[in-house]
Amino acid sequence: MHRFGGRFKDNKPEADPVTLAQLKSGQSGTVVDIQGGHRMTDRLNALGIIPGKKITKASAMLMRGPVTIEVDRVEVAIGFGMASKVMVRPDRVP
Amino acid sequence: MTRILLMGNPNVGKSALFSRLTGVQAIVSNYPGTTINYTRGYMKLGEETAEVIDVPGTYTLEPTSEAEEIALRLLDSGDIVINVANAINLERNLYLTLQLLERGIPMVVALNLWDDTRHRGVDIDLEKLRGLLGVPVIPTVALTGEGVKELVENVPRAISPHRPPGTRDQRWANIGKIIEQVQRISHRHHTWRERLADASVNQVSGGLIALAALASSFFVIRFIGEGLINYVLDPLFNNLWAPVILKLSQLLGGGGFLHDIVVGKIAGGEINFLQSFGLLTSGLYVPLGVVLPYIVAFYLVLGILEDTGYLPRLAVLMDTILHRLGLHGYTIIPNLLGLGCNVPAILATRILESKRERFIAATLISIAVPCAALQAMIFGLVGARGLEYVAIVYGTLFAVWIILGIILNHTVKGFSPELLIEIPPYRLPPWRAVLQKLWLRTYSFLAEAIPIILGAILAVNILYILGVFNAIANFTAPVVTGLLGLPKEAVTALVIGFLRKDVALGMLAPLALTSGQLVVGSVVLAMLFPCVATFVVMLRELGVVNMLKAVGIMIVAALVTGGILNLIL
Numbered sequence: 001m002h003r004f005g006g007r008f009k010d011n012k013p014e015a016d017p018v019t020l021a022q023l024k025s026g027q028s029g030t031v032v033d034i035q036g037g038h039r040m041t042d043r044l045n046a047l048g049i050i051p052g053k054k055i056t057k058a059s060a061m062l063m064r065g066p067v068t069i070e071v072d073r074v075e076v077a078i079g080f081g082m083a084s085k086v087m088v089r090p091d092r093v094p
Numbered sequence: 095m096t097r098i099l100l101m102g103n104p105n106v107g108k109s110a111l112f113s114r115l116t117g118v119q120a121i122v123s124n125y126p127g128t129t130i131n132y133t134r135g136y137m138k139l140g141e142e143t144a145e146v147i148d149v150p151g152t153y154t155l156e157p158t159s160e161a162e163e164i165a166l167r168l169l170d171s172g173d174i175v176i177n178v179a180n181a182i183n184l185e186r187n188l189y190l191t192l193q194l195l196e197r198g199i200p201m202v203v204a205l206n207l208w209d210d211t212r213h214r215g216v217d218i219d220l221e222k223l224r225g226l227l228g229v230p231v232i233p234t235v236a237l238t239g240e241g242v243k244e245l246v247e248n249v250p251r252a253i254s255p256h257r258p259p260g261t262r263d264q265r266w267a268n269i270g271k272i273i274e275q276v277q278r279i280s281h282r283h284h285t286w287r288e289r290l291a292d293a294s295v296n297q298v299s300g301g302l303i304a305l306a307a308l309a310s311s312f313f314v315i316r317f318i319g320e321g322l323i324n325y326v327l328d329p330l331f332n333n334l335w336a337p338v339i340l341k342l343s344q345l346l347g348g349g350g351f352l353h354d355i356v357v358g359k360i361a362g363g364e365i366n367f368l369q370s371f372g373l374l375t376s377g378l379y380v381p382l383g384v385v386l387p388y389i390v391a392f393y394l395v396l397g398i399l400e401d402t403g404y405l406p407r408l409a410v411l412m413d414t415i416l417h418r419l420g421l422h423g424y425t426i427i428p429n430l431l432g433l434g435c436n437v438p439a440i441l442a443t444r445i446l447e448s449k450r451e452r453f454i455a456a457t458l459i460s461i462a463v464p465c466a467a468l469q470a471m472i473f474g475l476v477g478a479r480g481l482e483y484v485a486i487v488y489g490t491l492f493a494v495w496i497i498l499g500i501i502l503n504h505t506v507k508g509f510s511p512e513l514l515i516e517i518p519p520y521r522l523p524p525w526r527a528v529l530q531k532l533w534l535r536t537y538s539f540l541a542e543a544i545p546i547i548l549g550a551i552l553a554v555n556i557l558y559i560l561g562v563f564n565a566i567a568n569f570t571a572p573v574v575t576g577l578l579g580l581p582k583e584a585v586t587a588l589v590i591g592f593l594r595k596d597v598a599l600g601m602l603a604p605l606a607l608t609s610g611q612l613v614v615g616s617v618v619l620a621m622l623f624p625c626v627a628t629f630v631v632m633l634r635e636l637g638v639v640n641m642l643k644a645v646g647i648m649i650v651a652a653l654v655t656g657g658i659l660n661l662i663l
């Protein structure tokens with residue numbers, strides 16, 4: 001399959017999606033998908049984590065600890081397992 | 095009577111607004127999930143009196159925890175909803191607003207934390223928002239009272255615009271459209287509070303901040319507690335109260351039935367307030383002279399920690415460790431509350447999502463988290479033998495907390511969900527709120543503890559006189575003496591521990607125990623049977639079967655730990 005993306009390829013505007021757990025601290029991106037059940041999607045949505053939303057990862061704890069992100073001026077902490085199911089397209093670094 | 099419900103997302107200031115509307119003081123803190131049960135108050139609505147209910151916070155009308163189920167049940171009973179929304183992140187708050195509007199209940203929106211909008215770069219077009227939602231929208235600042243008058247004036251104008259029911263995706267799409275029209279965000283620079291906020295959830299700096307916060311809390315509590323005891327309460331009891339009691343002792347003839355109950359045992363014209371065990375000596379000295387100073391100190395520090403917004407950050411830091419105990423980071427908050435009193439701590443587990451988590455958390459709290467009253471007595475009694483013994487007591491309880499948690503995590507069936515919490519911004523604690531909360535909690539200690547303490551002391555005296563304790567002591571001697579290495583009379587303390595742990599520990603004082611025995615006694619007392627108040631709340635929150643399971647675990651854990659300590663010390 002032809003791979004689009006790669007942050008540094010100028011001909012392609014978008015990077016490949018990564019999970020929120022993989023996103024680096026300090027990096028921003030856009031939520032593209034939540035790969036979880038109905039209940040989990042509801043809970044994440046309720047905290048403003050919805051496909052299309054801009055988020056910034058603030059930090060992550062060691063040893064698969066929770067991930068902290070900023071979404072709509074609010075900080076939200078998400079357990080590692082859940083963070084691994086939120087797909088984010090990282091912003092391009094200019 | 096018209097019933098008004100205050101509903102909204104967690105931590106948007108419902109309780110603060112409730113206090114403003116009704117004058118009833120409610121516990122207000124800066125973390126989601128402060129209110130886990132509803133509080134009722136009354137307000138004037140024109141000529142009429144209306145009932146106001148402070149409903150636990152909920153993100154949606156699909157409940158994920160006991161606290162949210164309570165919110166949903168209350169909704170069916172209300173006539174008007176005041177939907178409290180956070181002006182800083184309107185978008186997310188609007189989801190519940192739309193769901194409420196679909197219910198067809200007359201509503202007013204209070205857009206709270208309005209004062210924060212300017213410096214956070216949020217601009218909201220109120221007129222447009224009113225038009226799009228079809229209900230009154232009033233900007234408020236519950237902490238200062240700004241906008242509350244306008245809100246009250248607008249409650250009679252609450253209406254239901256009859257919004258048709260939608261699906262989740264439709265609601266989010268609608269919210270997107272509303273936000274596009276009413277909200278503008280301008281960029282601004284990070285403040286020092288936000289930098290501190292980032293630092294406190296970073297692994298290294300966060301760990302250091304947590305250590306510093308907990309260590310300084312400990313020292314401040316001890317400093318205030320000991321200060322109050324040494325410079326205020328001990329002088330009061332020794333210089334003012336003691337002469338009165340000695341006079342009374344003479345009047346009662348220096349001995350006998352009534353004398354022993356009212357004044358207790360007095361040896362050589364000196365009163366030992368801790369050991370005499372009369373209603374007017376130990377009965378007042380235990381709650382007021384020993385426990386009260388630590389209650390005041392503990393709840394002052396806890397109140398400040400709660401109101402700064404630090405606790406949710408501690409939850410993030412502790413998450414990895416607590417997962418090993420079958421819990422997630424948020425349970426650090428009920429556990430900390432337990433260091434004050436186990437009753438509100440076990441109630442606070444309502445915000446946890448699964449039954450399994452609630453069972454583990456409640457069991458751990460009731461076994462291994464000593465309440466402030468017991469801790470005050472531990473410092474008073476065990477501390478007199480040297481702080482190293484106090485350290486052994488705390489170290490043992492902490493080890494039990496960890497080990498028992500690991501065991502429960504491997505044996506209790508069910509699932510433990512992951513951490514998902516909103517972290518509120520740091521704020522300077524509003525001193526009025528901190529002091530009000532301190533007063534509320536101190537008052538409820540005085541009102542609830544003193545009658546039980548007096549009752550317990552009365553019971554102890556009567557049981558002694560009737561010889562009941564002797565019978566029990568002989569019966570339980572194999573366990574108490576054989577296993578725990580305590581004199582057989584110590585069982586009386588373990589029995590009274592069911593009423594009040596502070597009084598019970600006081601009963602060990604006259605037994606001339608070695609320091610090692612005192613440590614064993616303190617630990618077993620802390621772990622064995624919860625006091626009656628905790629017992630009742632566990633029964634209510636966990637149900638009979640799980641409560642009995644918890645008690646079984648408790649007895650085994652306490653005896654094993656006590657036995658091991660007895661062998662080592």
